[in-house]
Amino acid sequence: MPESRQHFDAQNFDAIIVGARVAGTAAAIFLARQHRRVLLIDKASFPSDTISTHIVLSGGARVLGQLGVLEMLEQSGAVRFSRMRSIGPDFDYRGDLVHDGLDERGLCLSRIIMDAKMIEAARSFESIQFRDRLRVTDLIIENRAIAGIRAEDSTDRHEFRAPLTIGADGMRSTIARRGEEKLGAFPRIDVPCARAYYYAYFDGVDESRLGDELVTEFESSPGAGNLVCRCEQGRIVAATAFDAVELHSFRIDLEGNLRRYLDRSFAVGRILEGATLAGKVFSSGLLSNTCRDPAAAGALLLGDAGLHVDPLFGQGHSLALMSAAIVGDLAPQWFDASRGETIPAIALAEFTRRRDAELMPFYKASVRVSRELALDKGTRMAHRAAASEQWAADEMIRFAQMLTPRGSFPSFRFARLMAKASRAA
Numbered sequence: 001m002p003e004s005r006q007h008f009d010a011q012n013f014d015a016i017i018v019g020a021r022v023a024g025t026a027a028a029i030f031l032a033r034q035h036r037r038v039l040l041i042d043k044a045s046f047p048s049d050t051i052s053t054h055i056v057l058s059g060g061a062r063v064l065g066q067l068g069v070l071e072m073l074e075q076s077g078a079v080r081f082s083r084m085r086s087i088g089p090d091f092d093y094r095g096d097l098v099h100d101g102l103d104e105r106g107l108c109l110s111r112i113i114m115d116a117k118m119i120e121a122a123r124s125f126e127s128i129q130f131r132d133r134l135r136v137t138d139l140i141i142e143n144r145a146i147a148g149i150r151a152e153d154s155t156d157r158h159e160f161r162a163p164l165t166i167g168a169d170g171m172r173s174t175i176a177r178r179g180e181e182k183l184g185a186f187p188r189i190d191v192p193c194a195r196a197y198y199y200a201y202f203d204g205v206d207e208s209r210l211g212d213e214l215v216t217e218f219e220s221s222p223g224a225g226n227l228v229c230r231c232e233q234g235r236i237v238a239a240t241a242f243d244a245v246e247l248h249s250f251r252i253d254l255e256g257n258l259r260r261y262l263d264r265s266f267a268v269g270r271i272l273e274g275a276t277l278a279g280k281v282f283s284s285g286l287l288s289n290t291c292r293d294p295a296a297a298g299a300l301l302l303g304d305a306g307l308h309v310d311p312l313f314g315q316g317h318s319l320a321l322m323s324a325a326i327v328g329d330l331a332p333q334w335f336d337a338s339r340g341e342t343i344p345a346i347a348l349a350e351f352t353r354r355r356d357a358e359l360m361p362f363y364k365a366s367v368r369v370s371r372e373l374a375l376d377k378g379t380r381m382a383h384r385a386a387a388s389e390q391w392a393a394d395e396m397i398r399f400a401q402m403l404t405p406r407g408s409f410p411s412f413r414f415a416r417l418m419a420k421a422s423r424a425a
């Protein structure tokens with residue numbers, strides 16, 4: 001239908017957030033705390049699941065703490081993992097996440113519960129209007145800036161305007177795609193993931209085999225990776241990573257292959273011995289690491305929409321939460337300066353600068369491992385160094401948990417230990 005003949009109802013907000021899962025709800029809560037009027041929408045209805053193995057690393061859990069939702073998530077069954085173990089062909093080390101009076105535990109909870117609870121938290125703010133089953137179809141462009149969105153539900157079409165539109169609509173973001181088509185905005189760099197992922201839940205693993213520890217494994221066979229962690233109701237979530245070219249043959253026998261792949265491991269197979277598969281096996285399909293320039297006049301991309309990373313290290317939720325926290329920090333100056341007008345690209349570029357400075361070291365470490373099936377030499381040496389001394393294990397685990405402040409990993413003494421591990425190899 002030509003645009004002139006469409007019927008739209010117009011409404012105004014300070015910010016429109018498209019996508020109401022990890023990135024979108026976190027950003028909405030940060031803005032609502034600053035008394036901003038937020039429209040938070042999603043095409044899905046809730047509660048509903050999404051493909052993800054649930055690990056919220058300590059860096060992301062810290063943001064959940066800032067949002068004031070940790071207690072509620074724990075009451076909903078979230079497991080706080082207090083240790084991390086990393087195993088490979090020539091390394092095996094652990095680090096505690098509760099130490100020196102600090103609680104830096106991560107969190108593991110199925111997305112169907114976590115996303116519903118985050119929406120509940122967002123809806124408790126009067127200044128957030130939440131609408132599900134509302135799909136964004138297009139952007140409103142005025143003076144080469146994004147001035148709002150066009151959306152449709154089962155009965156009508158709608159138009160909403162705001163000085164800031166946030167695309168938190170996942171790795172296939174409509175906001176990113178339409179911004180690219182209409183304005184040449186949000187340029188992207190893609191690096192294909194060499195691995196594919198399958199995961200499932202298991203019952204019947206007692207605490208003596210897996211307590212509150214996140215276990216990750218690399219290279220038990222070429223390209224392999226495994227992860228296990230306890231989640232709600234005493235269940236274990238277990239994921240396996242493998243060469244993406246095996247995706248088709250894996251699908252021929254999902255349950256059998258998941259068990260076989262998890263068994264080709266250093267420790268995960270033993271942890272799951274005798275455990276029963278609970279429910280179906282979930283898949284990722286083929287994935288890419290995608291980094292976009294997240295800022296354009298009037299709009300930002302958050303979470304997977306702006307930075308989609310290989311799930312191997314479980315960074316996605318934390319990247320989403322930590323970038324939402326940056327929005328929370330910067331938003332007062334944006335809104336004060338814009339006085340109700342579209343926020344200019346130059347102001348939003350500060351978000352890009354902060355995101356890149358604070359989060360790119362973690363993203364790049366993932367991409368280095370994601371692009372090849374074998375661990376690259378530097379990553380392997382870092383693991384070997386971590387396995388040689390407990391202080392180094394602690395430093396490596398803090399980096400893996402996205403707790404390390406920018407520029408501080410590897411420390412000088414860790415780099416020296418890596419060089420020693422490299423000479424010994």
Ligand SMILES: Cc1cc2nc3c(=O)[nH]c(=O)nc-3n(C[C@H](O)[C@H](O)[C@H](O)COP(=O)(O)OP(=O)(O)OC[C@H]3O[C@@H](n4cnc5c(N)ncnc54)[C@H](O)[C@@H]3O)c2cc1C
Pocket residue numbers: 018019020021022023024041042043044050051052053054055056057134135136137168169170171172173174197198283284302303304305311313314315316317318320
């Ligand atoms: C197999 C696998 C395992 C993973 N495991 C982990 C892990 O253990 N730890 C971790 O941190 N990360 C993990 N991830 C990554 C993690 O799931 C993502 O990083 C995270 O979901 C990103 O959250 P988000 O809010 O940006 O986007 P999403 O969770 O993708 O949410 C986007 C929302 O936008 C909505 N939407 C999309 N288009 C529109 C539209 N046009 N109109 C309205 N709404 C729209 C969708 O309905 C959806 O609800 C995993 C990913 C995969 C594939």
